[in-house]
Amino acid sequence: MMVEEKFYPDRERLVMALANDCASALQRGIREREQAAFLVSGGSSPKPVYEALSKRPLPWKKINVALVDERWVDRGESGSNHSFIENTLLQNYAAEAPFLGMKTPHRTAVEGQADCERAYAELPRPFDVCLLGMGSDGHTASLFPHADGLEEALQPESGQLCRAITAKQSEVTGSHTERMTLSLAAILQAQDIKLLITGEEKLKVYREALLGSDELEMPIRSVLRQGLKPVTVYWAP
Template sequence: MGTAGRIEILPDVAGVVTRSRALIVERLQTAIAERGIATIALSGGSTPQPLYEQLATENLPWEKIHLFWGDERYVPYDHPDSNYRMVKRAWIDRVGLPSENIHPMPTQFADPASAAIQHEADLRIFFTTYFADSPPTEWPALDVILLGMGDDAHTASLFPGTAALQVRDRWITVGEKSGQPRLTFTIPLINAARSVIFMLAGANKQAALQHVFALEADDFLYPSRFIQPQGELWWIMDQAAAQGLPETMA
């Protein structure tokens, strides 16, 4: 697996949220101080929702912060399953984020593959515009990518045994679960980040963690093993999830 990154085990979900919030705020502030803007890619699911609600209470220069999504279900923005909708209600609607700083994955195309191409083109324009020293042919380094992990060890919409795991020449691709398409960051795009933060909670993550942190396992069966960023890697988890770690790590 390579380096496991930094592992922090908190007593409960509230502790995971509080610690993740502190890490994210610090990294956003550092990015703004060093480069004038900050970029963060968000995850869906129930675990980060209270994190977004807490981030909405921070006194940050919102005009300098740009929000992206690491993956998205291919549903309209107002659909109950939309990751964008969840973040909008928990965070965006509560702060003064300029609309041009919000970069949801497009889900209005008839063909998800066309949507993936368009979103990648939009991201290339963004990074070319704001980071003149980072040509669009290179992998852009987002300041923070927030990830979760399913009980099958998937992360973003990179599911076990799917074609999305093999995409190495694109920033955005189409993932799928049970025949339902999703848009997702590719593995190389995630691994280009300055900071990747996994948030995990619950006993249902134990079996997956045993394989993700094993010395040997099939990466294509446990996709979170692929995440080895050039920057820092954090695993923030509660006690219930951490029981799945090898004894030498827990």
């Protein structure tokens, strides 16, 4: 497994280090190709990272920000990752960044998948940074254990970037079981895959994921065990 661990004694140092590493990778992409792509996740853990990055005077007009996954809810509704990113990352200097969400006007994620795929195919590739989180159930992005659509989404050679997913309802999913997510194939098109986890419970889940092999049970394993692209894991208590 191509996994590097960057563990920090507190979250303040983790946030600073991860913000620095993301900024460096995005600047490298701009130097090499005059534009960059930053794939971002929702959740409480990355919020301070996004807030720190928003205050960096990077050439944000050349940094394409796009969602890793989305609940099938409209912008402004509870649980919308689109709104979360607008309110955290796309502030201050980063307000200039082009932003691509996943929710389409379609009634269902399955109906919206083709439009989402076309939009994501326009992003510059390789993606520069894909910032992932992980749930206490071992999901990442909206790749949930034993979800409808999961097996297709985990095919590394599929070529599809976006997949509609229906998760099995749990404490982790809440009522929003219908999702759109990047596929494993899309995640593997990122030059830098970064996994952000915090707290002892998530550390225990992460270590359990490293030890096992059932990717349908803990989909984060598909990212940790793929062996094609390095993954950097950032953790603090």
